[in-house]
Amino acid sequence: MTSPVRKAVFPVGGLGTRFLPVTKAVPKEMLPVVDKPLIQYAVEEAFAAGIEDFIFVTSAGKAALEDHFGRNHQLEDALAARGKAAELKVLQATMPEEGRFSYTRQQQPLGLGHAVWCARNLVGNEPFAVILADDLILSQTPCLKQMVDVYNRHGGNVIATMAVPHEQTARYGVIDAGGVQANPVPVRALVEKPAPDEAPSNLAVIGRYILQPEVFSFLERKETGAGGEIQLTDAMAKLIGDQPFHGLDFEGRRFDCGDKIGFLEANIAYALARDDLGAAFAERLKEYAN
Ligand code: G1P
Numbered sequence: 001m002t003s004p005v006r007k008a009v010f011p012v013g014g015l016g017t018r019f020l021p022v023t024k025a026v027p028k029e030m031l032p033v034v035d036k037p038l039i040q041y042a043v044e045e046a047f048a049a050g051i052e053d054f055i056f057v058t059s060a061g062k063a064a065l066e067d068h069f070g071r072n073h074q075l076e077d078a079l080a081a082r083g084k085a086a087e088l089k090v091l092q093a094t095m096p097e098e099g100r101f102s103y104t105r106q107q108q109p110l111g112l113g114h115a116v117w118c119a120r121n122l123v124g125n126e127p128f129a130v131i132l133a134d135d136l137i138l139s140q141t142p143c144l145k146q147m148v149d150v151y152n153r154h155g156g157n158v159i160a161t162m163a164v165p166h167e168q169t170a171r172y173g174v175i176d177a178g179g180v181q182a183n184p185v186p187v188r189a190l191v192e193k194p195a196p197d198e199a200p201s202n203l204a205v206i207g208r209y210i211l212q213p214e215v216f217s218f219l220e221r222k223e224t225g226a227g228g229e230i231q232l233t234d235a236m237a238k239l240i241g242d243q244p245f246h247g248l249d250f251e252g253r254r255f256d257c258g259d260k261i262g263f264l265e266a267n268i269a270y271a272l273a274r275d276d277l278g279a280a281f282a283e284r285l286k287e288y289a290n
Pocket of ligand 1: 112132135171172173174192193204205206207231232233
């Protein structure tokens, strides 16, 4: 029997320098894809996967995130007075049950591994998910739900993977599956941001993880890796051999919203997929085809 995955950690401390000037006063996780901020897509995906407790690892300047998931009585009253029932319903999705959302500060930007470690006391001694909101995934079944299904069969740790062009391996964590072709595939080793000629494969880690709490004991050591940062990948690699560790080549399309082109593409894909906007937007886009 595996323990259920009830908690998810959202590392939201990043500065978002690639999106300046908008990220000077707006957290990058609040950038909208169509009309919803990136962080809300991440939260809704976790919710759809059965997550009950949501843990945000923040930094200075991220208050808008907490406001987004808090009640705004003035706005609710104004919408109610104007009979705007549909808009009130949209707001409902941003108002979690009290006590389900927790916020903790990452006091120094020491890396993704450090951000996850900051959540250790809120996670406690149970398996947990990690979602990077920059990686937006459009799929039939929410990506984290696909991973929970794998976890329920295999236990241990599960990470999302995707084949990337070989020349791009230095942007990602990369898995070594020993040439085995399976899905999910047992992971034999992990390397953070390897140069193409040193990469064990072209299977990249995408920002979705189900991890066992033992990973905290390795993060605790604060060892630095690629880029001088405390890397989650390095701590995960140490679990391999002691616990099941699988990579899932998920169904769906991933958009790198930490990158301008990826972010713009996500807006097009999500707008086209919307019942209320898709047809009209497709018509308008034809004007830009050349
Ligand atoms: C992080 C992880 C990396 C992973 C990537 C996915 O890198 O460290 O292993 O492949 O997210 O988006 P970052 O994009 O923060 O440099």
